[in-house]
Amino acid sequence: MNELNNNLDKLIIKLNSLNKTYYQVILVVIANDTNDYYCEMIKNYWIPLIKYIKQHKLSIKIFMLFGQKLKNIEIDFNNIIIANTGEGYIPQILKKTLFAFEYIYNNFNFKHLIRTNLSSFFKIEKLIKLSDSLSNKDIYTGIRGNNPTHINGAAIWLSKNVLFYLLQNETKLNYKIIDDVAISNILFNKYYKNLVLRKNFNLKDYNILNKYDPIILNKYDCYHIRIKSNNRFNDAKIMKLLFEYYYS
Numbered sequence: 001m002n003e004l005n006n007n008l009d010k011l012i013i014k015l016n017s018l019n020k021t022y023y024q025v026i027l028v029v030i031a032n033d034t035n036d037y038y039c040e041m042i043k044n045y046w047i048p049l050i051k052y053i054k055q056h057k058l059s060i061k062i063f064m065l066f067g068q069k070l071k072n073i074e075i076d077f078n079n080i081i082i083a084n085t086g087e088g089y090i091p092q093i094l095k096k097t098l099f100a101f102e103y104i105y106n107n108f109n110f111k112h113l114i115r116t117n118l119s120s121f122f123k124i125e126k127l128i129k130l131s132d133s134l135s136n137k138d139i140y141t142g143i144r145g146n147n148p149t150h151i152n153g154a155a156i157w158l159s160k161n162v163l164f165y166l167l168q169n170e171t172k173l174n175y176k177i178i179d180d181v182a183i184s185n186i187l188f189n190k191y192y193k194n195l196v197l198r199k200n201f202n203l204k205d206y207n208i209l210n211k212y213d214p215i216i217l218n219k220y221d222c223y224h225i226r227i228k229s230n231n232r233f234n235d236a237k238i239m240k241l242l243f244e245y246y247y248s
Helices: 002-016 036-055 092-107 124-133 160-168 179-191 232-247
Strands: 021-030 060-066 080-082 108-117 120-122 155-159 224-226
Touching: 021 092, 021 124, 036 060, 036 124, 036 232, 060 092, 060 124, 080 092, 092 108, 092 160, 092 179, 108 120, 108 124, 108 160, 120 232, 155 160, 160 179
Parallel strands: 021 060, 021 108, 060 080
Antiparallel strands: 108 155, 120 224
């Protein structure tokens, strides 16, 4: 019976894959335009990154995921998903994440999907190389959070078959807890196998990094840098600085 179910799953995935645009990586960014610093992050990093990817014709698609219609910023409609959940923390982030997952599964082919957030900075070249090194199936990985049995929500990697499994088990999700833990409760024991590394931007570097300083910036030799401090406007400035350093 298990073998029959596995074969049916493979057939469904194959049928669903016909006539859909393919991307090696799809980035789903939990977004919000209700605070000025969120808008600054989008203007300083995400919109320029979207333009960079299009200019260089990379096999990456970025979707900025909102819970309501945008009021304070303009983004190309081809790069936004609006889930109509409203903006908030619990359960809105999980609800809009699942809305985006279902939309992407039904409309696109991809090797990997990464669910991330506004304060994440990615080095695209390293991200692609990491994707190249990973399988196209049974991938559920990232940085383990404070709870060692869940993946931190700043960068959750999923292959398409794992996304399909999650959607099949959507009714089992607990919408009363934080989104990344709720997802891990479904996927961790079945699929988690390895660790994808990132670095958090060191708070000590905030005080001295006011120009392009290669000594500091080269410390962050990884595909993903998490930029989160108590000063979110400063975080937005750091994102702009990093983009200009790595992409100009």
